[in-house]
Amino acid sequence: MKQLEDSFFSIFIIGLGLIGGSLGLSLKGKWLRYGYDIDRDVVREALEVGAIDKSLSIEEGLKSDIVVISIPVQFIPYFIRENRDKFYKDSILMDTGSTKRVVVDEMRKVDSFFIGGHPIAGKEKGGIKNIDSHLFDGKIFVLTEENNLTEEKKRIVLKLVRDIGSFPVFISADDHDYILGLTSHLPYVVSLSLFYYLMKKEKDKDNIFKFAGSGLRDTTRISSGDPVMSYGMIKTNLDHVKRFISEYIDTLKEVIDVIEKGKFKELAEKVKERRDRIW
Amino acid sequence: MKQLEDSFFSIFIIGLGLIGGSLGLSLKGKWLRYGYDIDRDVVREALEVGAIDKSLSIEEGLKSDIVVISIPVQFIPYFIRENRDKFYKDSILMDTGSTKRVVVDEMRKVDSFFIGGHPIAGKEKGGIKNIDSHLFDGKIFVLTEENNLTEEKKRIVLKLVRDIGSFPVFISADDHDYILGLTSHLPYVVSLSLFYYLMKKEKDKDNIFKFAGSGLRDTTRISSGDPVMSYGMIKTNLDHVKRFISEYIDTLKEVIDVIEKGKFKELAEKVKERRDRIW
Incomplete structure (x- = not known):
């Protein structure tokens, strides 16, 4: 569709939480930024802090590039x-969800251009x-490699990604869910279960957290991440x-076996060496 | 024993790594700080950065307060x-080890005042x-509650703890090892095992760490902690x-069962709520 002003593309952000709101804020002055959120207070705050230029209804917003x-x-x-019938044929449909299989499978049923997206960024404190x-x-x-973008549409998506300062990486939805299952969803369950276990032990000795270090x-x-968002990423990738x-x-x-066999130092050194090369 | 200068107590720090070195540095201008390390380069560096006033042999150092x-x-x-026979009757013997049972059991065999110590502080990067x-x-x-300090000796220990800006907390060696097993040693094994598991998976898909977030x-x-130190804390508390x-x-x-039963949101909220009250 046509841009509303010459050199500006328009984006319609549905859901103005941490990711949607930050996306809008990052594009300030570079894109025409429309937004929608089910919570009217969030929309008001997004407008106040300049995360979006204007709030639109879903029907109006879907006309954006x-x-x-x-x-x-x-x-x-x-x-x-x-909203399957409301999308525009010439629009690009994208998302920022933490899993990609379930999203892309649904996107391909829509008569629009589509591509799955996932910025690897976040904070444990969410919201606008x-x-x-x-x-x-x-x-x-x-x-996602699974998309139906033309070269022209791909350029718009890549411009968006670069305008927020990120690096685009194409990968299949299945590889994404496998890898993020390992590097994000598993760590979340491990972390949450650890804290939950300590909460159970707290019932025996009530001051254990007094001795907790960094x-x-x-x-x-x-494990302090938004429960609804975190649940979603695990639920939609539960087999992995x-x-x-x-x-x-x-x-x-x-x-434990390595510790008992007195071979732990070698293992710990191997882990430390690999980890220190990454961060 | 006598102090070497009027209002200064003397401390002899054996092992000038992160904890020993930082201890010395924190007491600069407040205590007479003697140090020893098995590594002569570490001793030289400790002197250069002012972590200790003077290096002493073990025999000389043991005369400190x-x-x-x-x-x-x-x-x-x-x-x-x-070194059992070299300690001074009037000195206080303390340590900064991550477990207390094995240390206190040995300390009580020495003909000195003794108390186990453990500052809950650290960084993953160790060393001077x-x-x-x-x-x-x-x-x-x-x-540790298990100690043989007189009131006068206890005052010296408490002065030391307060001079480095910390809060003293007395607890039994057994409770310490139980609680720190939960809040420190278990998290270490959980964290290290998680990274080790990902290293194994990396053999199937070599770019998984490219997608790793914060x-x-x-x-x-x-899991990037010093392998020798980390191994020690687990090894000496292995039953817990x-x-x-x-x-x-x-x-x-x-x-996993909670997730499958669709009750995960409630659990995640409970965990988040408790955790957010602590940090």
Whole structure:
């Protein structure tokens, strides 16, 4: 569709939480930014802090060059299904969900251009109150290889990704869900389960958290993530997550065995060496 | 013993790594700070950065008001045993090890005043190069209830703890090892095993770490800790750690069950609520 002003593309952001709001803020002055949120207070705040230029109804917003759905991933397929007939043939449909299989499967049923997206960026404190124009700086923005973009449409998507300071990386939806299952969903369950276990132990000795240092704080940080969003990413990738948890349990047992056999130092050095090369 | 200068107590720090070196640095201008390290380069650097006033041999250093052993905990009992006859009757023997049972059991065989100590402070990067005069600011400094301090000797220990900016907390060695097993040693094994598991998966898909976000970075931060030190804390508390790992595995299975039963949001909210009250 036509742009409303010459050199500006228009974006319609559905869901103005941490990701949607930060996306809007990062594009300030570069794109025409329309927004929608089910919560009117969030829309008001997004306008006040300049995360969007204007709020639109879903019907109006869908006319934008690109429509980005930034709601918890478990709701994205329903949202697409419910609005299937309202999307525009010439628009690009994208999302920012933490899993990609369930999203892309639904997107291909819509008569629009589509591509799945996932910026690898976040904070444990969500919502419009925590948006950050630098949230995506230097981060990877995953784009699904399964898409129907023309070269021209692809250029618009890539411009969006670069305008927020991220690096586009194309990958299949299945590889995405496998890899993020390992690097994001599994760590979340591990972290949450650790804190939950300590909460149960707290019933025996009520002051255990008094002795908690920064190690425990960091190891359990992601368990303070938004429950609805976190649940969605696990629920929509549960087969992978279950398999990884089961293999992780085997690894815990293996590590205990390594300790008992007096071979732990070598293992710890190997882990430290690899980890220190990454961060 | 007599102080070498009027209003100054003297401390002899054995092991000038992150904890020993930072301890010295924090006491600059407040205590006479003597130091020893098995590595002559470390001693030289400690002197250069002002972590200690003077290096002494073990024989000379043991005449100080308080002797603090800051070496990896698995070596502390051996060190005490080996030097048992050299300690001074009037000195206070303390340590900074991550477990307390094995240390206190050995300390009570020495003909000195003794108390176990453990500052709940650290960084994943150890060694004299990473020492920090603010490392102990506002942190808890655990002191064992099992000690033979007179009121006068206790005052010296408490002055030391307060002079580095920490809060003294008295607890039994057994409670310490139980609680720190939960809040420190278990998280370390969980974190290290998670990263180790991902390293194994990396063999199937070699670019998984490219997609790693800050969640994984924080969850695995403590697995970059010094391998010798980390091994020591687990090895000297292995009965607790094994039991906690086993219970933690049950919790992981419980969490999967909660997800499958659709009750996960409530659990995640409970965890987030409790965690956010702590940090």
